Amino acid sequence: MSNIKKFRIKNFKEKKSILTLNKISLKFGRKMILDNLDLKLNNGQILGLLGPNGVGKSTIFNLITGLLSPDFGSIVINSKVVNKYPIYQRTLKFKIGFVPQYGGYFHDLTVYENLKAIAEIAIENSSFRNEKIDSLISKFELDPIRDIKAEFLSGGQKKKLVIAIALISDPKILLLDEPFAALDVMTIKTLQEIIVKLQSNNAISIILCDHQARDLLACVDTAVIIHNGKVVAQGTPTSLIQNIDAKNAYFGDSFKIS
Ligand SMILES: Nc1ncnc2c1ncn2[C@@H]1O[C@H](COP(=O)(O)OP(=O)(O)O)[C@@H](O)[C@H]1O
Numbered sequence: 001m002s003n004i005k006k007f008r009i010k011n012f013k014e015k016k017s018i019l020t021l022n023k024i025s026l027k028f029g030r031k032m033i034l035d036n037l038d039l040k041l042n043n044g045q046i047l048g049l050l051g052p053n054g055v056g057k058s059t060i061f062n063l064i065t066g067l068l069s070p071d072f073g074s075i076v077i078n079s080k081v082v083n084k085y086p087i088y089q090r091t092l093k094f095k096i097g098f099v100p101q102y103g104g105y106f107h108d109l110t111v112y113e114n115l116k117a118i119a120e121i122a123i124e125n126s127s128f129r130n131e132k133i134d135s136l137i138s139k140f141e142l143d144p145i146r147d148i149k150a151e152f153l154s155g156g157q158k159k160k161l162v163i164a165i166a167l168i169s170d171p172k173i174l175l176l177d178e179p180f181a182a183l184d185v186m187t188i189k190t191l192q193e194i195i196v197k198l199q200s201n202n203a204i205s206i207i208l209c210d211h212q213a214r215d216l217l218a219c220v221d222t223a224v225i226i227h228n229g230k231v232v233a234q235g236t237p238t239s240l241i242q243n244i245d246a247k248n249a250y251f252g253d254s255f256k257i258s
């Protein structure tokens with residue numbers, strides 16, 4: 001495992017939680033997806049959610065953004081229960097940014113037009129809006145592809161664009177749904193560096209998920225294993241891979257990081 005994260009913050013127990021899911025349960029039809037799930041993101045932390053396909057990772061993000069409501073339990077951001085707040089208020093008032101696994105951009109618009117379209121909704125002042133767009137284009141090195149339609153971008157360029165779009169409204173919490181899926185090794189490394197810089201330079205707290213561990217563990221402070229609708233193990237990457245519950249539920253016996 002190439003270690004992108006040089007310094008892992010281990011004293012999060014003393015830190016303030018920015019986002020908490022309290023005893024969340026959710027069924028789809030008769031199928032229990034989340035069962036009394038507790039999850040806590042500390043201020044300034046990068047937290048990884050690990051679990052096989054279909055375990056409920058995207059569902060957790062959909063609950064946080066307001067796309068879904070839980071049957072039971074509360075979602076707390078900065079000490080305020082947000083269950084009743086609609087999606088746009090979770091974005092603008094509670095500062096949630098979301099990078100979905102698929103899509104998240106307008107296929108038919110250029111990189112610049114995509115950023116402009118969202119910035120026009122999120123930022124009223126036009127000079128501030130233009131400054132924001134320019135700074136994101138430069139931060140993510142999108143200048144050479146600024147006038148290319150999003151549908152023609154590579155997988156990594158699309159992912160950078162969607163992260164840039166999510167940053168327009170200055171999120172304090174960023175959710176990334178399987179950001180490394182279907183990307184090559186070098187692009188994954190670039191994205192891991194971007195994610196770690198968003199934490200260290202922009203003070204953004206981050207949750208990312210993946211169904212496979214290696215790329216995720218390289219860039220998180222802490223990760224949790226989701227199994228049967230619950231968090232069954234959590235810890236730093238090195239402690240988690242030795243955790244017996246994590247091995248039983250997810251890693252198996254032979255998983256190693258080198
Ligand atoms: N809108 C929905 N209606 C019914 N079942 C759903 C819906 N969304 C997801 N599911 C089911 O819920 C489970 C969890 O899905 P998901 O959160 O997408 O898993 P993951 O992201 O971990 O792969 C899966 O079994 C999936 O088929």
Ligand SMILES: [Mg+2]
Nearest residue numbers: 057058059101
């Ligand atoms: Mg998913």
